[in-house]
Amino acid sequence: SNFGVAGKEVTVGGKNFTEQYLLSEMTGFLLKEEGFKVNQMNNLGSSVVRSALENGQVDLMWEYTGTALITYMGQEPVTDPDKAYEIVKDIDSKEGIHWMNMSKVNNTYALALRSETSKELGIVSISDLADYINKNPGKLTIASDAEFANRPDGLKGVEKMYGFEMGSSQIKQMDIGLTQRALNNEQVEVSVAFETDATIKNYDLVTLEDDQQFFPPYRAAVAISQEMHEKYPEIEEITAQLSDKLTSDIMRDLNYRVDIKGESVSVVAYEWLVENGLLEEE
Amino acid sequence: MEKWLRFLEVNAPRILELTIDHAVLVTLAIIVALLIGVPLGIYLTTNEYLAGSVLQVASITLTIPSIALFGVMIPIFSLINQGIGFLPAFVALVLYSQLPIIRNTYTAIKNVNPEMRDAAIGMGMKTHQRLLRVEIPNALPVIMAGVRTAVVLNIGIGVIAAYIGAGGLGVLITQGISRGDNYLIISGSIAVALLAIIADAILLMIQKRFTTKGLVE
Amino acid sequence: MIAFNHVTKSYSEDKIAVKDVNFTVEEGKIVVLLGPSGCGKTTLLRMVNRLESISDGEIIIGNENSMDLDAIELRRKIGYVIQSNGLFPNMTIEENVMLVPDLLGWSKKQKKERFTYLMKLIGLDAADYRKRFPHELSGGQQQRIGVVRALAADPPVMLMDEPFGALDPIIRERIQDEFLQIQREVKKTILFVSHDIDEAIKMADKIVLLRDGEIMQYDTPSEMLAHPKNEFVSQFFGKDRAIKSLSLHTVQNLQEIIGLAPIDETIQDTKTINVNQDLRNTLSMLMNQEADQVVVTNDQGENIGSITIDLVQKYLHFEIKGKLSVSQEG
Amino acid sequence: MIAFNHVTKSYSEDKIAVKDVNFTVEEGKIVVLLGPSGCGKTTLLRMVNRLESISDGEIIIGNENSMDLDAIELRRKIGYVIQSNGLFPNMTIEENVMLVPDLLGWSKKQKKERFTYLMKLIGLDAADYRKRFPHELSGGQQQRIGVVRALAADPPVMLMDEPFGALDPIIRERIQDEFLQIQREVKKTILFVSHDIDEAIKMADKIVLLRDGEIMQYDTPSEMLAHPKNEFVSQFFGKDRAIKSLSLHTVQNLQEIIGLAPIDETIQDTKTINVNQDLRNTLSMLMNQEADQVVVTNDQGENIGSITIDLVQKYLHFEIKGKLSVSQEG
Amino acid sequence: MNSKKLIANIFKFSILALVIVFFVWAIKNQYFNYIFSDSSTFLVLLRQHISLVVVSSLLALIIALPAGILITRPRFRKAEWLVSNIANLAQTIPSLAVLALMISVLGIGFKTAVFALFIYSILPIFRNTVAGLDSIDKNLIDAAKGMGMKPHQILFRIELPNSAYSILAGIRTAVVLNIGTAALAYVIGGGGLGVWIFTGIQLFDNGFLISGAIPVTLLAIFADYLLRKLENVIVPKGSRRVAKLE
Numbered sequence A: 001s002n003f004g005v006a007g008k009e010v011t012v013g014g015k016n017f018t019e020q021y022l023l024s025e026m027t028g029f030l031l032k033e034e035g036f037k038v039n040q041m042n043n044l045g046s047s048v049v050r051s052a053l054e055n056g057q058v059d060l061m062w063e064y065t066g067t068a069l070i071t072y073m074g075q076e077p078v079t080d081p082d083k084a085y086e087i088v089k090d091i092d093s094k095e096g097i098h099w100m101n102m103s104k105v106n107n108t109y110a111l112a113l114r115s116e117t118s119k120e121l122g123i124v125s126i127s128d129l130a131d132y133i134n135k136n137p138g139k140l141t142i143a144s145d146a147e148f149a150n151r152p153d154g155l156k157g158v159e160k161m162y163g164f165e166m167g168s169s170q171i172k173q174m175d176i177g178l179t180q181r182a183l184n185n186e187q188v189e190v191s192v193a194f195e196t197d198a199t200i201k202n203y204d205l206v207t208l209e210d211d212q213q214f215f216p217p218y219r220a221a222v223a224i225s226q227e228m229h230e231k232y233p234e235i236e237e238i239t240a241q242l243s244d245k246l247t248s249d250i251m252r253d254l255n256y257r258v259d260i261k262g263e264s265v266s267v268v269a270y271e272w273l274v275e276n277g278l279l280e281e282e
Numbered sequence B: 001m002e003k004w005l006r007f008l009e010v011n012a013p014r015i016l017e018l019t020i021d022h023a024v025l026v027t028l029a030i031i032v033a034l035l036i037g038v039p040l041g042i043y044l045t046t047n048e049y050l051a052g053s054v055l056q057v058a059s060i061t062l063t064i065p066s067i068a069l070f071g072v073m074i075p076i077f078s079l080i081n082q083g084i085g086f087l088p089a090f091v092a093l094v095l096y097s098q099l100p101i102i103r104n105t106y107t108a109i110k111n112v113n114p115e116m117r118d119a120a121i122g123m124g125m126k127t128h129q130r131l132l133r134v135e136i137p138n139a140l141p142v143i144m145a146g147v148r149t150a151v152v153l154n155i156g157i158g159v160i161a162a163y164i165g166a167g168g169l170g171v172l173i174t175q176g177i178s179r180g181d182n183y184l185i186i187s188g189s190i191a192v193a194l195l196a197i198i199a200d201a202i203l204l205m206i207q208k209r210f211t212t213k214g215l216v217e
Numbered sequence C, D: 001m002i003a004f005n006h007v008t009k010s011y012s013e014d015k016i017a018v019k020d021v022n023f024t025v026e027e028g029k030i031v032v033l034l035g036p037s038g039c040g041k042t043t044l045l046r047m048v049n050r051l052e053s054i055s056d057g058e059i060i061i062g063n064e065n066s067m068d069l070d071a072i073e074l075r076r077k078i079g080y081v082i083q084s085n086g087l088f089p090n091m092t093i094e095e096n097v098m099l100v101p102d103l104l105g106w107s108k109k110q111k112k113e114r115f116t117y118l119m120k121l122i123g124l125d126a127a128d129y130r131k132r133f134p135h136e137l138s139g140g141q142q143q144r145i146g147v148v149r150a151l152a153a154d155p156p157v158m159l160m161d162e163p164f165g166a167l168d169p170i171i172r173e174r175i176q177d178e179f180l181q182i183q184r185e186v187k188k189t190i191l192f193v194s195h196d197i198d199e200a201i202k203m204a205d206k207i208v209l210l211r212d213g214e215i216m217q218y219d220t221p222s223e224m225l226a227h228p229k230n231e232f233v234s235q236f237f238g239k240d241r242a243i244k245s246l247s248l249h250t251v252q253n254l255q256e257i258i259g260l261a262p263i264d265e266t267i268q269d270t271k272t273i274n275v276n277q278d279l280r281n282t283l284s285m286l287m288n289q290e291a292d293q294v295v296v297t298n299d300q301g302e303n304i305g306s307i308t309i310d311l312v313q314k315y316l317h318f319e320i321k322g323k324l325s326v327s328q329e330g
Numbered sequence E: 001m002n003s004k005k006l007i008a009n010i011f012k013f014s015i016l017a018l019v020i021v022f023f024v025w026a027i028k029n030q031y032f033n034y035i036f037s038d039s040s041t042f043l044v045l046l047r048q049h050i051s052l053v054v055v056s057s058l059l060a061l062i063i064a065l066p067a068g069i070l071i072t073r074p075r076f077r078k079a080e081w082l083v084s085n086i087a088n089l090a091q092t093i094p095s096l097a098v099l100a101l102m103i104s105v106l107g108i109g110f111k112t113a114v115f116a117l118f119i120y121s122i123l124p125i126f127r128n129t130v131a132g133l134d135s136i137d138k139n140l141i142d143a144a145k146g147m148g149m150k151p152h153q154i155l156f157r158i159e160l161p162n163s164a165y166s167i168l169a170g171i172r173t174a175v176v177l178n179i180g181t182a183a184l185a186y187v188i189g190g191g192g193l194g195v196w197i198f199t200g201i202q203l204f205d206n207g208f209l210i211s212g213a214i215p216v217t218l219l220a221i222f223a224d225y226l227l228r229k230l231e232n233v234i235v236p237k238g239s240r241r242v243a244k245l246e
């Protein structure tokens, strides 16, 4: 049934890009199935959902290990995903947040170029990019969302590690959904991309090799408030069904259906859950 | 067109749900704004000194860009752990409604023909009788105009509330932007516009219903 | 009765609107406050129902000091008519007229009866007008409603501030007549503000002529026209005040005091005039020499005598110089 | 000169505002359009400067058909004063008054001189008022500015639509007198709308009395008062029109036509009256019997005769019935 | 009387206190720091913001003012009802949507944002122009015609000066609204101080938020103030009072 038993209520938080809409929606479906009344608080910046989780406005969310490690906790990048997960889990246990169900989805940041630009300028790695920019300052512009432009694991960190700098007027900031479009429309030369983005393939873009391994792994996992976890321990099992099955490729595929084919988030989420036997068709 | 039908078939329940959220947010904000603004507007007619400063403050409030006000609400309300969602959006909308409601109430009561007021006093009406029987009825059309302005304004501004997690129709539009989905954007905008038009029409009906025929010129 | 005892009103130290005013409006009489703009008429009027405070002196209404009464109570006992009629546009005619009775808690039946009675008084059909709104009435009708609204709770005292000021001269005259008719029936004690000399002469039992807040003269209209107390009064009423005063008298008054001339049956070219016609119109007719003889008829249409310019002049002389001089001549 | 030849104006098939109107305003004269509200006065006036089109007939101005002239040219040659004075709130008094001269391209110096001259005409200080705005003036002052604005480019013809309608009676009378004074100096050809009988009588060389768009009578005021052509005219001017007409004449007029009575030196109780006093005030004085004899003095203060009610009556009779009847009696 | 003044003063001081507390809190927490530490970015964003507003407002003025004048001419009067209603309907479309929909037409970036803001600013200017011209006393027009003024003379010497107050109020509304809406330009890559506001919201970084939001707010308040001052210059002294009385 879709009707929650009195008191069995959770708020699922979500960030402002497609993968997150999908993850929240799928989680919501599963929880509803188990008799929870589910509130969604979607469409938020990373740190906003995070602080909502901290202060109890949000009960659980899908978070990425790398994001937590660097942006929230200010730690050094860790290349091993399981190690990273443990560190994050450990630190957050003191914050009243419980991590569980790390999936195989690795949605890391990437820098993308149009493949023709890449060929023309001979840029295939971020080091190439840094070289080019240092030789031709002010020539390339980058499309980024507000987060990437300002996060320590974002542009600032990349610049620092690779040793280049983009002037503030070279950084075109916009909604995360539009960066690849801006690139494709030749309004910028570089854009930020997510590894699971479907648009990369679709637009004939290439992602630059992170040859100095700046970006840590960004494994999607469930972060839930300790309180909620203790109150409803069954949530761990419910969400495990998802984390067990999801991979970056599946995520990319689902993103493709939403972003490129224009299907509705809930339809895509619902159909996938049904196809994979997590939900019975009504 | 066919695409639209398919889109609506899938999304209609969600659009409806968000529309209701949006309407509830705005309605609650307006009700609270009315409870504050109308008595305040009436009181201001008796205190010129205060009227000047209150109206000035209210008019400055209205110049604050909506995204800025919503944004500033986050750190402030985080102090009580309510940084995102309904409460900050609600408070921002109440603030935005104050100017049209206070100003229109104030000017409407103020502009009630002084001779009419005189006649009422001269007939031995007490202050509350005068307010209820003469001043408010005659000021109603102008007060309602203020309410209508506030409602239409709030329905529009409510869209921005999606950025601080308050839900509502802004969700459709912001997701539409993120996902480059014009169907979402357009359906969201049309829902907002319709909501505004319907709300305005309903308020106009209420206004006509409660305005005695005597005031219809 | 309204008595003003040494009433003074100062809005500020150097703005004294009313200065030491003393006069009494007797029971059932109309006293008109007359004077140039800004002389303090409205201020004086509004002190009676305490819309303005009294700076000094006292106003006695009935036999109580107005300050001893509760302001709300006091106002409900005083009918108040203002220039622009002040009808409430949001209320129907009935609601407007019955407002004070309503505030006083009259029963529905009482109110309905009273409304019907009042509307009859001003010659409007109660059923027809009950549900209408002020804006659906002509200016003249609105003014009448304004007057009966003030009469609604049958207050012994009425204050009227230029009640007919906004009307055009023709309708204005009609309403003045109508109002005098009503007053003959209801006999209120009325304080009436006007700045129109003709209106004052017509409506007043007595006139208070004000200048700069001070009473210049308090007298009956004919006394004031005949014996202006000072230069200001005489100038205010103008050089033709004798002619103005003629409108205060009818042929009947003349007949009663000095009698009419006999009718000369030999004169063919005659015109007739009703005995109730005022002397101003009569004189005009006589001056015009529209006929060689003007015969006076009574209400039954019988000829009761003839009238001449000489008679008018004599009558006026009598009115002005008093019986003494008439008897001297007579 | 303005001549109306069979002028008709219909706003729609069944709304004929002006019907076959014929009359001529002679050079330097004031013709007053008089009549009840809605009778077509404004419409008639506005056809002259083509603010309304003419449905039928023609209007000749000077000796040109108004339709043959360019509308803009035509209007610049015609002064136009409207009831609400129509001063432009965004312009100073000087800019308002000098607008037409400005449009006509006068030089700065010319304008300044003209402004000073015009302000003097209405007794206002040019330097003081030059930079003020209309809202800083009283109603009466605004009205005066409205009049001189129309006079600014010295147009031979003036149209005035109830120019003094908005003023209170006392100020109104003062401005009327002032305007007549100015007219004596400037001698414009004036078409003047009024609905006030006294104003019409006072201002007009001739009156056009309209009803429902048709001319009821076109005559000098005294003719119209003495010989109303029909029931409507006679009712419109009222029963006391003989007395009204007295204000049109002075003792001087009477003296010229029927002469004064000799002075009886034996009578002690005399009052004097100036030969320029109007007969209405004179009659009032005589009726009042303020003295046993009223002696007329000329401007040099010399006594030139005495006056009696009989003389006034005779004079009026002469005016009404013409010389014939006087000589019969004389 | 005294108690009323007292209440008014209490209100004024509490508001002032609130504002001061806010600023003290913000400064103490170094929330304004980005303005100084990253002043080059701040200046870029500020310049972008101002250009967005100025360019779009000027374009809107160039279109809306003549359109308002045209629609109030006798020839087009009949269309006024229709045009005004369409304009009012358009006003109910949220500004964010107008920005978003322009992407499909013009792509992403500054030009798109300018165009959307321009579209959005036309309405208040148009509406106030029409209202201003309509509210002029018909007697004035009559007097002007009667004095032999030509239509263009009436327009420029009577109608426009006397509706200047209303037109300026429309421009003021448009500009203030515009400053706020321009803060949304970030979403479509149009730049402006909205970038910092959104950064602040998404990163929950009060520094970015306040360094973006407060300057935008001050910009709006300042523009409002400036345009009010402009009234004293542009609106003729004589008609200012008349307009304010309404």
Ligand SMILES: Nc1ncnc2c1ncn2[C@@H]1O[C@H](COP(=O)(O)OP(=O)(O)OP(=O)(O)O)[C@@H](O)[C@H]1O
Pocket: C011, C012, C015, C016, C017, C035, C036, C037, C038, C039, C040, C041, C042, C043, C044, C195
């Ligand atoms: N509230 C007030 N404050 C200060 N002065 C006032 C006030 N009300 C009236 N006055 C002044 O008091 C004087 C008398 O005013 P009032 O209104 O009584 O005159 P009025 O005779 O009724 O005049 P009008 O015929 O123009 O109505 C005037 O000089 C007026 O300016």
Ligand SMILES: Nc1ncnc2c1ncn2[C@@H]1O[C@H](COP(=O)(O)OP(=O)(O)OP(=O)(O)O)[C@@H](O)[C@H]1O
Pocket: D011, D012, D015, D016, D017, D036, D037, D038, D039, D040, D041, D042, D043, D044, D195
């Ligand atoms: N534009 C118009 N369209 C239709 N009818 C009109 C128009 N203007 C005036 N009328 C009608 O023409 C008639 C004459 O109007 P006009 O304004 O000339 O009267 P008036 O004598 O000036 O009246 P008032 O003394 O009230 O000013 C009236 O019945 C009026 O209703």
Ligand SMILES: C[N+](C)(C)CC(=O)O
Pocket: A015, A046, A064, A067, A107, A108, A109, A194, A218
């Ligand atoms: C997973 N990403 C790093 C792409 C975005 C985030 O942290 O929200």
Ligand SMILES: [Mg+2]
Pocket: C041, C042, C043
């Ligand atoms: Mg008064």
Ligand SMILES: [Mg+2]
Pocket: D041, D042, D043
């Ligand atoms: Mg007229």
